[in-house]
Amino acid sequence: MDDPASFRGLPVPSKRWSRLWHMGRATTDMAVGIGVRGMIELARARGENPSRVRMSPEATRRVTDRLARMRGAVMKMGQLMSMDGTDVFTPEVAEVMATLRDRAEPMPIGQLAQVLDAELGADWNKRFQRFEFTPIAAASIGQVHRAETRDGRRLALKIQFPGVRESIDSDVDNMRFLSRTLGMMPKNMDVGPMLDETRRQLHREADYLAEADAMEAYRALIGEDPDFLVPEVHRDLSTSRVLAMTFADGISVDRLRDTSYTRAERDRVASLLTRLMLRELFEFAMVQTDPNFSNFLYDATTGRVALLDFGAAQPVAPPVVEGFRLLGRAALADDPAGLREASIALGYIAADEPPERIDALVGLIRLSSEMLRVEGPYDFGTSNLSERVFNHGRNLYLEDNFSRPPEPATLFLHRKFAGTFMLCRRLRARVDLAGMMRELLA
Structure with a gap:
């Protein structure tokens, strides 16, 4: 086991009004960072070569910091926006936005321990000869830890952030409210079915046993492929909020x-x-x-x-x-x-x-x-x-x-x-x- 005292993280906001406050702050930071001229350009730009929106790197970092702290459905939307921001933002700002793909703030050791105690039992640590408390990755719904069991299996453990599953409905409702309030959608467009599908998909993503089923089904479809590897699920250490899989090397x-x-x-x-x-x-x-x-x-x-x-x-x-x-x-x-x-x-x-x-x-x-x-x-x-x-x-x-x-x-x-x-x-x-x-x- 590595030293848990050496690791720190930020707690995940789980209450609806707390998450709405963070979302509002992120929206404000973006508006301030773009500025009045940038907002006008974003709304009215025409032609084949419109000017790109220029948001300062400092303002972009504030936006990404806010989304990284929120995790959940809101961060997932930010990740999608960041994947090819070069089409809208300047390359410098797009590079900062791209950090959202793999830089969600990890949860503090106290929240991590609570999840592991609840999912694997109070003596969960006895099942491992090595567990790295510092995560190797943190995403919108959970974070990943490297571990090795007593019988020598090298694993990656995906551990869900507390409160993220329970906050999905409120996050989607907040997105619906803000998209209408900020005029992000045409007035005559009914986004209800689209947001309902988003809600359904996010609930599925937050069910790690459903993900384990999907991983095994996909692994069967791929078979022994020389070009692709699908990690094996380890059911004895998997629950609806913890997913254990064979560790995969690579970049x-x-x-x-x-x-x-x-x-x-x-x-x-x-x-x-x-x-x-x-x-x-x-x-x-x-x-x-x-x-x-x-x-x-x-x-x-x-x-x-x-x-x-x-x-x-x-x-x-x-x-x-x-x-x-x-x-x-x-x-x-x-x-x-x-x-x-x-x-x-x-x-x-x-x-x-x-x-x-x-x-x-x-x-x-x-x-x-x-x-x-x-x-x-x-x-x-x-x-x-x-x-x-x-x-x-x-x-x-x-x-x-x-x-x-x-x-x-x-x-x-x-x-x-x-x-x-x-x-x-x-x-x-x-x-x-x-x-x-x-x-x-x-």
Whole structure:
């Protein structure tokens, strides 16, 4: 056991009004950091090359500090915003925001001990010959500790923050209140179904026994794959708030952009994860929908990628899979009529919408699928596609072309797609996405 006295952390706020206060402070810090001119630019920017929003690094640190302390549903939304902030914020600010991916504040030793006592019993320490009280990672819902059992198993223990599960409903309600109060959504858009799906998914992520089931199911789907590793669940040390798994070595895949790794390694890992994303949808019908880069560890010694965190894994209904098949085939064929049919089938737009709205959405999807009209590897490193899609989509949004949010069934799939492409961009990788799609849709 290491010395618990050497570790300190910040307690997790668990009461609704306490969390609302922290959220309000984070919102205020962001508004102050952007300033009046920045808020106007963010709301009104038009054209292909609008100015990026400039928030001072000091203000950004205050925002990320606040979200990192809150953990839970609020931090998870901040993580999503941080994954490719370069499209909105300056590179300097985006780099600070990116720390949210793996820098949640750990809980203090007192809260950690309370969770372990409640979940594994008061004598839990007797089951380990080594337990590192300093966490090796802390995320939005829990933190991870390295441990070794008396019988020699090297484990990673994911331990849930106290009060996070109980605060999910209030966090989502607070987000609903703030999104309306701050005008973050079009007036006519009903975000209720989308937030209800967010609420459902977060409750599932907070149930570690459900995650253990998903991890074992996914491990069976992957099988003995030479490119991927899914850690084994250790049920004797797992509960609804503690998840024990075999320890996996490696670095977060986005660190492959460091100069010590080759272009071939970056291309290979980005291609592996892109192909896996497509297999999840079209072959497994089960998608791990959290694209946080730290959920994928690259082991340079073996060349394998370890897949972590299956709290957000979920099955995909056959009609949704078929809708994306239609969409993929239409995109490969550059078929506007097929894109329109698939968009209606997936619930992106209603068949009786005005023709100009349907055409606007089809145009956005066609722009987004540019990489499928390229023969051979698409070079994410030289592409500005994400900026063009972001700017075009934002303009359509501000012009009220979107009268409905995405169907809840596709909400978290979009998160996975976007996260995978953001990784390809971050690694400046070359990926033959069109070839992969043709093979899987044949």
